[in-house]
Amino acid sequence: MTTVRLDALDRKIIAELQINSRLTIQELASKIGLSASPCARRVRILEETGVIKGYAAIIDQTKVGLPISVFASVKLERQREEELDRFAQAVARWPEVVDCYLMTGQRDYLMRIVVQDLEAYERFLKEKLTRLDGVASIESSFALGQVKRSSALPIGAALSAEPTGRST
Known part of the structure; x- marks a missing residue:
């Protein structure tokens, strides 16, 4: 399995999308300090390389009758x-x-x-x-209770700041 090199902007994009994947490109770009076009290009590349595998709603299993x-x-x-x-x-x-x-x-x-x-x-x-x-x-x-559940990966802590070779 090939690891994709992510730079600081890629990690910021991933971190923001893990918090709220419903952000518009304009909102995402504003949060990470890019204009919309390069931000959209980076998101598309993250999707095409499989770094972003998809988008999903996080459901409370108890509220849907699956406790x-x-x-x-x-x-x-x-x-x-x-x-x-x-x-x-x-x-x-x-x-x-x-x-x-x-x-x-x-x-x-x-x-x-x-x-x-x-x-x-x-x-x-x-x-x-x-x-x-x-x-x-x-x-x-x-399980008697849930202490923590997260779908967010610790991107900032785990990955080095290697450049992707992409221009913004």
């Missing part, structure tokens, strides 16, 4: 490529799974599953997860 977050650790019987691919393809079809990571350590996958109640999680387990061939074990942990 339960379950973290499930899954161990497969074998960790061969075919089994890993089969598991990933199945998980991609399940809307209840909002996050899924291939892990190192004792377990192969860590998933966050969002459901309306305990009965819905039980149905998910019985009708989907436990029916998947190759699953050796599942450990479920229920």
